[in-house]
Amino acid sequence: MKTNQIQIFDTTLRDGEQVPGCKLDTAQKLVIARQLELLGVDVIEAGFPISSPGDFQSVREIGRIVSAPVVCALSRAVKKDIEVAADSLKTAKRPRIHTGIGTSDSHIQFKLRTTPDEIIRRAVDAVKYAKSFVEDVEFYAEDAGRTSNEFLARVIQAVVNAGATVLNIPDTTGYCLPNEYMEKIAFLRDNVNGIDKCTLSTHCHNDLGLATANSIAGAMGGARQIECTINGIGERAGNTALEEVVMIMRQHEHLGMHTNINSKLLLETSHLVSESMGMVVQPNKAIVGDNAFAHSSGIHQDGVIKRRDTYEIIDPAEVGVDESRIVLTARSGRAALAYRFKNLGHNVTKVQLDSLYEEFLIVADGKKEVEDADLEDMISTSAV
Ligand code: KIV
Ligand code: ZN
Secondary structure: OOOOEOEEEEOOOOOHHHOOOOOOOHHHHHHHHHHHHHHOOOEEEEEOHHHOHHHHHHHHHHHHHOOOOEEEEEEEOOHHHHHHHHHHHHHOOOEEEEEEEEOOHHHHHHHOOOOHHHHHHHHHHHHHHHHOOOOEEEEEEEOHHHOOHHHHHHHHHHHHHHOOOEEEEEEOOOOOOHHHHHHHHHHHHHHOOOHHHOEEEEEEEOOOOOHHHHHHHHHHOOOOEEEEEHHHOOOOOOEOEHHHHHHHHHHOHHHOOEOOOOHHHHHHHHHHHHHHHOOOOOOOOOOOOOOOOEEOOHHHHHHHHHOHHHOOOOOHHHHOOOOOEEOEOOOOOHHHHHHHHHHOOOOOOHHHHHHHHHHHHHHHHOOOOEOHHHHHHHHHHOOO
16 A cells, blocks of 8 residues: 555445435445445445344445455444444454544533543443454544544544554534644644554545545545545535545645545446435536536637636546536537537538527527537528
8 A cells, every 4th residue: 555545435335324315225235335346445334233133234245245345334332332333244354343432522511421531431442342353443533523632632542552443533513624624633643652553534524515625634634544425425414525535636646645446437336326315416516416527608618629628627537427518508609509510410611600609599598408409400490
């Protein structure tokens, strides 16, 4: 592994599946798990086995069919959860238990109604207990985003000493600003002894639309694993979108960060998850939305027809999109109209184009989008 290799931890099947109304059955989860393996994710968080017999079964089956990625199961810092997680992972070639507890004042006082020292004790016990079943134990400090860096460092020091291999620092409520999150990760990296033997992980929620920015900031601060979901699905406003962090690292090579993801499979993976969950991807979604490579205004169309990268920073083929789309609307210009006629096999002269363009604007003002059939009609009835 290169030093700046970023592990992609996919939690589509656990945090992602927590989206209301989007539950998947085991068969659907297996299809997605296979696709995630093809995509090249390093870790698949397959479920929260104590939560239901169905989830337990899914983790079991995923462990059976997946070969390369680590298969991870979530548990609270509770003995029974850890035992069930360990049991569900018996089929996995590379099992990981992901256990943890809330560390912010709000979690300690109001949710868990306990003391900071007791949180550390429970965290350590959970990690040690999980280690009695598997070697690879990831610890999460829930609501780390709103936990003071000093207390967080105490918790993380204790779990590192207890044998945690991966340290997940979730911004559970999507609260942090990118610079704060980067500083939090860097603070831990600089103040916890032995942390260099472990992998620091980001886990960012999108309540303020900052999940992706925070994950990249966390990686710049020293994290070497990013937790994310396909299409950014997840609780409330969702999690970090896998496709976004992967393409940011690809587009900004100067960051020196790499992933194992085969980006050409991003679009088909996005469609698979969206269709399985019955959850539409917003058209303007970065990388995988229907409009991510569509151009509809005249100025942009003219630029992109002359040279694609005038308005596209990513080659659509890199993410599995066949080609950019020139969409004809009342905002389109002559260049786009000529381009689309040419694609239909009609090489129109400049004089013909001037006349067709007048007709086109009348049609376009009456519709959201002018289709190929409209263009064929125009040509067949045109006087020129
Ligand atoms: O957002 C969160 O804190 C989580 C943990 C359970 C890892 O999903
Ligand atoms: Zn989460």
